[in-house]
Amino acid sequence: MKIYLAGPDVFLPDAVEIGRQKAAICARFGLVGLYPLDNAIDLAADDASRRIFAGNEAMMDQADAVIANLTPFRGAGADPGTVYELGYMAGRGKFCLAYSNDGAVYTDRVRRLMDVTSENGRLVDAQGLTVEDFGLPDNLMMIHALELHGCPLVTPAAMPIDVWHDLAAFETCVRMAAARAITT
Amino acid sequence: MKIYLAGPDVFLPDAVEIGRQKAAICARFGLVGLYPLDNAIDLAADDASRRIFAGNEAMMDQADAVIANLTPFRGAGADPGTVYELGYMAGRGKFCLAYSNDGAVYTDRVRRLMDVTSENGRLVDAQGLTVEDFGLPDNLMMIHALELHGCPLVTPAAMPIDVWHDLAAFETCVRMAAARAITT
Numbered sequence: 001m002k003i004y005l006a007g008p009d010v011f012l013p014d015a016v017e018i019g020r021q022k023a024a025i026c027a028r029f030g031l032v033g034l035y036p037l038d039n040a041i042d043l044a045a046d047d048a049s050r051r052i053f054a055g056n057e058a059m060m061d062q063a064d065a066v067i068a069n070l071t072p073f074r075g076a077g078a079d080p081g082t083v084y085e086l087g088y089m090a091g092r093g094k095f096c097l098a099y100s101n102d103g104a105v106y107t108d109r110v111r112r113l114m115d116v117t118s119e120n121g122r123l124v125d126a127q128g129l130t131v132e133d134f135g136l137p138d139n140l141m142m143i144h145a146l147e148l149h150g151c152p153l154v155t156p157a158a159m160p161i162d163v164w165h166d167l168a169a170f171e172t173c174v175r176m177a178a179a180r181a182i183t184t
Numbered sequence: 185m186k187i188y189l190a191g192p193d194v195f196l197p198d199a200v201e202i203g204r205q206k207a208a209i210c211a212r213f214g215l216v217g218l219y220p221l222d223n224a225i226d227l228a229a230d231d232a233s234r235r236i237f238a239g240n241e242a243m244m245d246q247a248d249a250v251i252a253n254l255t256p257f258r259g260a261g262a263d264p265g266t267v268y269e270l271g272y273m274a275g276r277g278k279f280c281l282a283y284s285n286d287g288a289v290y291t292d293r294v295r296r297l298m299d300v301t302s303e304n305g306r307l308v309d310a311q312g313l314t315v316e317d318f319g320l321p322d323n324l325m326m327i328h329a330l331e332l333h334g335c336p337l338v339t340p341a342a343m344p345i346d347v348w349h350d351l352a353a354f355e356t357c358v359r360m361a362a363a364r365a366i367t368t
Contacts, residue, residue, distance in 0.1 A: 011314040013303075049318035053328035074294070074309060075259035081323035083264040084271040088329075091275020110258070119197075125258060129348075130195040134233035139265035144237035145272075164313075 001181035002032045003174075004060050004094075006086060007069025008079040010036050012164055025171050029178040034059045060088060065095035065180070067173045070138060070153065071163050072102050076109040077138050086142060089149075096150030097177055099169035100137055103155030107133050151176045185365035186216045187358075188244050188278075190270060191253025192263040194220050196348055209355050213362040218243045244272060249279035249364070251357045254322060254337065255347050256286050260293040261322050270326060273333075280334030281361055283353035284321055287339030291317050335360045 003026055009018045019035035026033035039055030041048055060066070066089040073079035078100070090096050102109070107123060110116055114126045123131040136143045137155060146153050154173050160166030187210055193202045203219035210217035223239030225232055244250070250273040257263035262284070274280050286293070291307060294300055298310045307315040320327045321339060330337050338357050344350030 008313065011316075013308075013312055013314075015314075049320060049324040050328050050331075053324055053332075056325065057329075057332075074261070074297075074311075074313070077258075077264045079323070080261045080264050080267040081325040083267045084274075084323070084325040084329065087268040087271025087273075088275040089271075090268075091272040113258075124197075127258075128197055129192065129258070130197075130199075132195075136233060139263070139268070140233040140237055141240065141265040141268040144234050145241075145268065147234075148237075148241075 001065060001177060002034055002063045003177055004063035004066045004085070004089065005033050005035045006066055006082045006089075008071070008073040008082060009069055009164070011073075011079075018165070021167060022170060025167060025174050029174050031174065031178055031181060034063055056085070057088075060085060060092070060094075063089075063094065065089075065097065065150070065177050067170065067177065068096075068098040069170070070098045070100040070142060072100070072109060072138075076106065076113055078142065083142060086145070090145050094149075095177065095180055096146055097154070097173040098142070098146055098150075099154040099173050101156060101160055101163035101166055101169055103137055103157075103159065105135050106138055107131055109137075151180075185249060185361060186218055186247045187361055188247035188250045188269070188273065189217050189219045190250050190266045190273075192255070192257045192266060193253055193348070195257075195263075202349065205351060206354060209351060209358050213358050215358065215362055215365060218247055240269070241272075244269060244276070244278075247273075247278065249273075249281065249334070249361055251354065251361065252280075252282040253354070254282045254284040254326065256284070256293055256322075260290065260297055262326065267326060270329070274329050278333075279361065279364055280330055281338070281357040282326070282330055282334075283338040283357050285340060285344050285347035285350055285353055287321055287341075287343065289319050290322055291315055293321075335364075 005022050023033035041051045068086045070078035123133050154169045207217035225235045252270045254262035307317050338353045
């Protein structure tokens, strides 16, 4: 089973090393991890971003499953680039797994960043936009997509000190993918 | 042509009215707009969020195309729930369109929210995470997906005063969808 390793990990200073570690964990379970930075792209090229996209999409098309890192990125929710990839894989009928190293419910995540008030029975942010309040860690589309198209979101019992480098929840996803690989 | 109307519009105080306006614009061009809030969901039900998901997914499966509102939501990038839906539709091979009422490049959007510095030739945010710097308005996965799976992102020449209610860029997307509907 080939697994596309989606996540804002590619934005870390040690992005390549994290990819190596994730692929090594996959290999321990007999799986192949495909990591976006495995594609050699010339970042100085005029069309570098298009080449990155094409490489990522080809990798996703080649993969049987995705493990997405939905740890909140630059805000209350998951990285939109990663979420795009999760949606794409669900749409393609691939097996979908994900983890978040922050298991807090979405309303609490938003409260960390801004005031949340109650208005006519709904929670609203500073702009007056509704704050989703279903006791889920992120937008319901991703959370329920995982249940339907793969396995429920994995979160740690306690938030790791280093949310960007702790791979315990990731490894749980790999175990679940390996169990699935045996049964199919 | 049936068009799924994705966007954080559902979080506006006048979410139902915006959906009506969007559907009316679609109808003017001979198209059918499908809006998430058209699904009657009992929000008091224990499994309300799962029912919303199921309703949205069924609507997407029924639609031929998507117009996603990628206006920045509660941060520098698009609403992850909307982005999930865009990815899902791309994965299903549907025709993908989107607009953002904020055409600023992503680096400038992040700069509005936090300090961005240069470190070893890459731009980084306060957490040391790379800030994508390709001169695009949002994460490259969505921007290039639109070019490949539909039409390039539509942005207004100048940011509207009310980014959540101005529907000019949305209407441009509808025109493009209508042109596509004629040729296919």
